[in-house]
Amino acid sequence: MLARMDTMVQDALKDGHAVPAFTCYDFTTALAVVEVAERLGRAVILNVAPKTAGNPSGLRLVSALRQLAEQATVPVAVQLDHATDAELITEAVKAGANAVLADGSASDFEQNIAFVQQIRGLLGPEMVIEAELGALAGNEDQAFEQSAAGLTDPGQVAGFVQRSGADLLAVAIGNVHGRYKGEPKIHWDVLETIHRVCPIPLVLHGASGIAAADLSRSIGLGVGKVNLNTELRTAVLKTVEHQIADRRAEGQNLLGLLGDWDEAVQAIATETFTSLRTSVA
Numbered sequence: 001m002l003a004r005m006d007t008m009v010q011d012a013l014k015d016g017h018a019v020p021a022f023t024c025y026d027f028t029t030a031l032a033v034v035e036v037a038e039r040l041g042r043a044v045i046l047n048v049a050p051k052t053a054g055n056p057s058g059l060r061l062v063s064a065l066r067q068l069a070e071q072a073t074v075p076v077a078v079q080l081d082h083a084t085d086a087e088l089i090t091e092a093v094k095a096g097a098n099a100v101l102a103d104g105s106a107s108d109f110e111q112n113i114a115f116v117q118q119i120r121g122l123l124g125p126e127m128v129i130e131a132e133l134g135a136l137a138g139n140e141d142q143a144f145e146q147s148a149a150g151l152t153d154p155g156q157v158a159g160f161v162q163r164s165g166a167d168l169l170a171v172a173i174g175n176v177h178g179r180y181k182g183e184p185k186i187h188w189d190v191l192e193t194i195h196r197v198c199p200i201p202l203v204l205h206g207a208s209g210i211a212a213a214d215l216s217r218s219i220g221l222g223v224g225k226v227n228l229n230t231e232l233r234t235a236v237l238k239t240v241e242h243q244i245a246d247r248r249a250e251g252q253n254l255l256g257l258l259g260d261w262d263e264a265v266q267a268i269a270t271e272t273f274t275s276l277r278t279s280v281a
């Protein structure tokens with residue numbers, strides 16, 4: 001069933017879980033992710049990257065994901081991820097997204113607030129809006145090695161949340177998009193301070209490469225939504241690379257290759273859901 005992203009995240013936190021948000025560039029991935037969520041009886045978020053939504057047929061994928069969410073037997077939200085363009089946000093919501101990340105994190109503090117307020121004005125009080133405070137290093141669609149950039153300033157959090165009107169807050173606490181240069185180093189002191197002052201659920205982007213125990217620990221500190229993309233892409237490409245010769249030899253067996261793709265996504269999704277419980281640590 002289609003569900004509000006803020007409510008599912010709050011419910012998950014009460015149960016000692018976080019909700020994973022998987023980037024879906026295609027419908028095969030989304031089907032696999034929802035199948036795992038249904039098998040485990042857990043809520044899930046289908047993230048659409050702005051580059052996908054901005055493609056000529058990208059909004060049709062958003063609509064298809066909305067229908068998938070509506071038909072699912074568990075709560076599913078469809079979110080436009082990392083959006084900086086008000087027009088694309090409006091179109092994605094019209095197409096079926098029921099949450100957006102209004103991402104003003106590359107701007108300064110006041111402009112970031114103004115952008116989230118602008119999007120709230122466009123979408124109305126009922127739309128679920130995530131905001132991001134503290135810019136994350138890395139590219140969301142291409143994984144290169146990254147060191148963490150600046151951290152979220154905990155002193156700015158309460159004012160930002162209150163003035164922006166965001167429903168969820170993505171933070172920079174040592175996380176990056178893509179691959180980590182060396183071991184990821186989560187700044188637990190920063191997360192603890194943010195958790196103490198932040199009245200809304202926190203979001204951890206860049207979960208690929210972060211140890212299961214660390215993901216689990218973050219849930220106890222208010223992280224109720226965890227974004228994952230690189231690990232899915234890596235697993236899918238590795239599978240395609242391994243299987244393609246056999247699938248060609250079977251008579252251009254695309255159906256078989258899509259089955260391999262599905263299995264690869266299901267394996268990563270299952271592992272991610274398992275990590276996202278406070279009891280794992």
Ligand code: 13P
Nearest residue numbers: 178205206208227229230
């Ligand atoms: P990773 O690709 O590092 O898992 O990050 C995903 C993400 O945060 C999408 O918003």
